[in-house]
Amino acid sequence: MTRLTLTPLHPLIGAEVAGLDLHKPVDAETNAELSAALSEHLALVVRDQHFTPPEYLVAASVFGPVMRQHYSQYNMPDHPDIGVIRHRDGQEPASMWHTDHTNRERPPKATMLHGLKVARGGDTSIASMRAAYAALPEAERQYLATLRTRNGIDDHRTDVRSEDREKYDVPVYHPMVRTHPEHGSNAVYFHITKAHCIEGMTPEDSKTYMTDLLVRMIRPEITYQHEWRKGDLLIFDNRATMHRAHGDYDRSQDRELWRLIVEGDRPRLDLTAA
């Protein structure tokens, strides 16, 4: 049996996990501990994991079955479930706050990033949408609970392959407040460029409201900023967080992260939840 030690990385979000080597099989008890730690801390960091692609896929399955990512041009040719984040390839850092793949009926429960080559700068920030929800005025919490977003592929992307658009740009509706299926708490839930509109609002008004919400909600008090070390594995819970990439590094540095997403539930709102 593995004994995990969790050290908080921020007063409100994020913990470093010691005593875990994901190159080895994980028993059921450890698996349950990890799942509970993710629901509670929302972001976990495991240091010194140096995976090959097949090892990474096995390690990720501890958190759930791996899902295919939709911008297929960035998926690893021999291991297409792994997305390669390498801005030297012409990719733009996802610098706006978002949660992943809301254009899917069952968006990913968690995203994992593995630091292969790291740079000075290029951090990843994660904010607790559970804490953001709790800090909103009661009237706004009630208002948000009545809203749903209509989601598709990011509205600003011009590099989407036609086969990906065909498969993944089908309208999907999600509540703007989501109840965590394991933790039972509520969190604000939307992706500002995949939500093409809020039901009953124009796309322009929807964007204005979501932008204003982000400005009001996201503060250092609810945000953990991860400074990458080679071999880091960062896992975050997409059901109650948003994240963003910091593009503030010298692009002559060869930075490379491998991304995996794991299957999640259909978002739902339980009005009796906190």
Ligand SMILES: [Fe+2]
């Ligand atoms: Fe993302």
